[in-house]
Amino acid sequence: MNDADLIAWIDGEGTPAERAAVETALDHGVDLRRRLAILLRQRLLLAEACRDVSQRTVRPTSSRRLRPASMPTRRPLPWLVAATLLCALGLGAVLSWPRPAAALTTPTPSATVTYLHGTGAGSVIRAGNRRPASDGVMLATGDRIEITAGLLVIAFSDSTQVELNPRTRITLLPGPGQRLELSAGSIAAAVRPQPAEQPFTVLTPTAEVTVVGTRFTLAVDDHGSQLAVAHGVVRLTALGDGRSAEVHAGGKAAVASDGRLREQPALQPPPRLATAPRALLPAHPLASASVATEDGLGVVRETIAVSGQPFASAMRIATPPLAMQPDDRGEHALRLRIATTAAIAVGDAVLARLWLRSAGPGTASARVVFEGVAEPHRQALSVPLTVDGNWRRIELPFTANAAFSAGEAELQVWLGQQPQTIDVGGFELDHHGQLPLTALPFSPSYAGHEADAPWRAEALARLERERQSDVLVTVVDAAGTPVADASVQIVQSRGPLTLAGGIASERVLGTSNDDARYRAEFARRFTMAVPTEALKWPAWDNDRAGAEAVVDQVLRSGLTVRGHSLLWPDRRRLPPAVLALLGDPPALRARILARCSDTVSAFAGRVVEWDVVDDPYSAGDLFDAVGTDTLTACFAAARRADPRATLALACFGVLEDGGEDSRRQAYYERLITDLLAAGAPLDALALHCHQDWHLTPPARLIALIDRFARFGLPIRISEFEVDLADETLQADYTRDALTALASHPAVTMITAWALWAGDAERPAAALLNRDWTPRPAALVWDELTLQRWRTERTLRSDAAGRCALRAWRGKLRVTVSAQGSSAEVAVELGASAKAVVVRLPISP
């Protein structure tokens, strides 16, 4: 018998044999019985403390849901009409909540499906009736939502999301478009591009904010209304004096309590740093650092001397094997934590610097995080890293998305990924005040940018070797006699790669001049369209006719359609009716499989390829509920529904984050292996490629493609975009990334995700400006895909009637003319050389 057995016995647990062993020990041990008496009383106190905690606070976020479906409703805390500070980008995680109570009334729902996600405590008031604001509640025009604690998100059917912070009061107003009234507190909104005649509007007591498509934060307090724009453009109108201002990304504006416009927005980036940055960490950060596992077990750590670096000492930390039993997402089981020593405000630009290296065999993995100490542990920075045995300087810029006093936030390094030994040192955390990140003394860059980088010559050589083949054209007359000096024109009609583009429903079906221009620019560059939202589950459930119309219109324009996606198991992306089934795994599984078979059936013959599952890494408790074999069943269901469609697994995070998220890469390797072993009809892999300041070096892109190409499946680069304000760097990286990706023979498709700034979720990533002028990255894209990777040549046949060339693989149109006659043939050029004989209808 051990102590854990005794605790389990007290809790009423244990096998009969274990209980008997405990009781035998108790019979023979007076001291043990005394200890038992104490433990029984402590157990009561713990139960009482847990009751107090449950009644006072919101249950913390957990990707693994513990609580059963039916739970008593919490009493909402009294809310205070007070301002909260602005929150920045990102949306709160969605948590489990009890199934919503039956609706008090049955109002007419808003035209767009709108519902709540989150763990917040609060109320929904409708027609004077109050009910808990719980996860999955469907909202209607006229509803007032009051949040007292935690985080809640209003999700609209077009994927616009509005995050409500504690002590916020908001009302859904009638249209046109989505209209909200913010009477207290603050929100952070990520707004999908809206039709010009139906903008997204937020009213406050003193201001009106009109949004066309952007990310912004808006707060109301006794001093008025404050707006900060992260992406896009927002129009702010002061209700007092009627003045308006357009606030661009990086700008702010405010309306005073008297309704007068208080500040002009910053339309130009502010001047670069004029004052020195403020340190946010103690003078000796490592001396103040705590290193601990979540279960309180000791960690082997030592201070080591460092030479040849701009810091003299570092900490060596050995992650103990098996101590934390980490799951796939247990990186935080071991953390190094350094608390801040100064305050930070929302919108402050911060630059974190540290040095890392692996001190053991092979590489080491870490994640650098900046987050609040108290719940909800709001994170402003979370970056995965993989380091080798050389000291590597890490620079991480970020914008504070919450205000913290000294000591309320921490710079953390998560080290629980695997048993490893890692050295960390040289910590700096500098606060640069209210500046855009572009003003920081930091420039994104990537290894391999230089013109003579070794990867470049190798990639170009492989591009030619793997994407071109020899063609020999022989021109003959009607009798078969060679025709000399014939004109032989070879034009590419389909290139070596499928080039696809993401497209929104509004652009497909819209009738505005911009919509028509969009379709023209799209058709010029891409042969395949990927509807970005129309075929996803929530949109499909809401508007099947709309989805059908999008697909049919794309087909009528001569493009093919790739389906995206059947199942994106992130809780924020699932219909509320599906989330409600989490407590009923068999019903949930049946629903998921029905979704796969019904949707693929509906589009059989029209949609040629599907992302069956997108980003399963984000699934969390969804797969806990239904089992990962459900993924195999999804593929099988899709195959039965349309045997001709290509079925793909979409993976986010493999090529992103500098290519350094080793845990996610390992997860997908295991998943693909398991799916293939289980016989899932998996035809292709789709790797996302959303690049931002943490650029993945081209050589690393190639290495990662190599790693996943070993499965023998064609690889699609499914969502390629480069989100950088520096357009020169954006263009350089676009060129290098496309070259690297296209050079790998396993890559068969590249999908551009952001064509136009007026439409893109991340406008800085778009190829075309809002006024349709091309950015340098667009010129790069066009040069490579429309010129350099295309064959267009005119040759003359020799005395033997032949001409030879090396052409890009794909489909070629060969047009031969001589003596007033011409003939044309289509040629499919693959890996093997091609000999083509063109017969001209001329007499010998």
Place this chain on the structure above:
Amino acid sequence: MDLATFEIRCREHRQSVLAYAYTCSGDLHLADDITQEALLIALRKREHYFPDADFGAWLIAIARNVWFRERERRQISDRANRYLHDHASELFEQPTYEPIACERERSALRSCLGKLGEHDRSLILAHFSDGLKYQQIADRLSRTLSWVKVRMFRLRAALQTCVNQTLGAP
């Protein structure tokens, strides 16, 4: 025993009775009801109490009868096993907890609960607030039963260490 003294003795032993009732029922609200009922019965029957007898054991005996009756009436299962019932007097008549000391320890516990990692706190609350058994917790977390058992023990030990530090106790 005069009424005032009797009430004082009841107050001193209330926590012990409550601990027994909670051990039997696993439900704090029900344990409260049982405790109140037991103390009321004791008050009504105080003439039957012999001054030389163990007061705590006497209260526990009353509480046990109240529990058995409630268990029968509500058709609910007994969380306490036979051993606990047979030794209840010995286990629950120990030196009493003063209300102030209890509240200090509860307050320290609440603070220490807040210091747990969110997953560990969820695990504790799942068992104590939501009434989940170890196997149910293991199923939901996709862990083994033995993992939950070890984890529960480690967390309780960590919490007690934290409480002792908070209260300045050894």
